[in-house]
Amino acid sequence: MVDAISTFRTESDSSVSETPYTQDAGRDRVRILKGRRLLSPKLSDTLAVKLLGGPTASIYLDVVKNPDLLLSPEMLPLYDFHLEEPAAIDERPQYVVSFRPNRQLPYALYYGRFYIDRERLSFTRAEFNLDVDDRHKATQAILRRKPIGLRFKPMEVAYIVDYADHGGKTYLNYVRNEIRFKCDWRRKLFATSYAVVSEMVVTDIKSSATDIPVREAFGKDQILSDDATLFFDKNFWGNYNIIKPEESLEKAVGKLKKMY
Numbered sequence: 324m325v326d327a328i329s330t331f332r333t334e335s336d337s338s339v340s341e342t343p344y345t346q347d348a349g350r351d352r353v354r355i356l357k358g359r360r361l362l363s364p365k366l367s368d369t370l371a372v373k374l375l376g377g378p379t380a381s382i383y384l385d386v387v388k389n390p391d392l393l394l395s396p397e398m399l400p401l402y403d404f405h406l407e408e409p410a411a412i413d414e415r416p417q418y419v420v421s422f423r424p425n426r427q428l429p430y431a432l433y434y435g436r437f438y439i440d441r442e443r444l445s446f447t448r449a450e451f452n453l454d455v456d457d458r459h460k461a462t463q464a465i466l467r468r469k470p471i472g473l474r475f476k477p478m479e480v481a482y483i484v485d486y487a488d489h490g491g492k493t494y495l496n497y498v499r500n501e502i503r504f505k506c507d508w509r510r511k512l513f514a515t516s517y518a519v520v521s522e523m524v525v526t527d528i529k530s531s532a533t534d535i536p537v538r539e540a541f542g543k544d545q546i547l548s549d550d551a552t553l554f555f556d557k558n559f560w561g562n563y564n565i566i567k568p569e570e571s572l573e574k575a576v577g578k579l580k581k582m583y
Contacts, residue, residue: 372466372468372469372470372473372475372506373466373467373468373469374465374466374467374502374519375464375465375466375467380498380500380521380523381495381498381523384482384484384498384500385484385495385498386437386446386449386451386484387446387486388495392433393422393433393449393451401424401425401426401428401432402422402423402424402425402432403422403423403424403425404420404421404422405420405421405422406418406419406420407419407420407421407436409441410438412438412447412448415440415441415442415447416440416441416442417438417439417440417441417447417448418437418438418439418440418441419436419437419438419439420436420437420439421434421435421436422434422435422436422437422451424454429460430460430463430464431453431454431455431457431460431461431463431464432453432454433451433452433453433454434451434452434454435449435450435451435452435482436449436450436451437449438450443488443493445486445488445493446486446493447485447486448483448484448485448486449482449483449484450481450482450483450484451481451482452479452480452481452482453465453477453480453481455477455478455479455480458476458477461477461480462475462476462477464480465477465480465502469506472508472509473506473507473508474506474507474508474509474514475504475505475506476504476505476506476514477502477503477504478503478504478505478516479501479502479503480500480501480502480503481499481500481501481502482498482499482500482501483497483498483499484497484498484499485497485498487525489528494525494528495525496524496525497522497523497524497525498521498522498523499520499521499522499523500519500520500521500522501518501519501520501521502518502519502520503516503517503518504516504517504518505517
């Protein structure tokens with residue numbers, strides 16, 4: 324889960340332990356190594372709601388490793404798939420497969436596109452959105468807690484999951500989750516718009532990494548802003564301190580890699 328706060332930024336250095344793609348995601352875990360947060364001192368700037376997301380999103384949004392989200396035998400019949408015009412990512416040709424729900428269910432479904440490398444036949448990218456046409460279903464999918472009297476209206480829930488080739492094998496490389504919503508209090512005339520952006524980029528891969536003990540794993544119901552260790556050592560983050568608040572994490576890390 325993540326806090327949705329109007330003037331807020333949380334950053335963490337974490338490790339992710341993933342079993343091979345031939346196994347399910349049940350043993351995959353995330354451990355927060357270091358963290359910091361920037362929070363507005365003005366109480367009026369803060370809106371405390373709890374949304375689905377946070378550090379463990381990299382596990383559950385990996386649509387290849389976690390097919391229950393979109394690609395399980397139970398989920399596939401719920402969607403119509405269409406082969407779109409081909410595209411290129413990093414100069415590699417891609418099959419583009421779009422999908423949309425083909426029925427109404429008691430819970431919200433997704434729509435989007437898969438990009439599949441034409442040579443490797445491996446996933447390169449998944450771009451998908453939660454269907455927010457039914458605001459009640461969308462709210463049930465993402466909202467975990469809000470103050471009494473606050474009206475929550477989801478406007479957009481978008482995901483990007485990127486994969487990259489390393490030594491002939493495809494690995495999870497980047498995850499982005501953006502949630503846009505409006506909130507207002509009863510008896511107030513105008514609603515306020517908010518956006519929460521969560522990003523994870525892989526900076527190092529160790530094929531022989533050991534499992535993360537359960538007691539050290541970050542729980543899916545934990546909140547990064549509450550549990551990340553706070554630091555005052557400005558040198559800990561090194562060159563990562565140059566990342567601008569409005570800059571994509573993937574773009575910033577890409578620039579850093581070119582520096583070395």
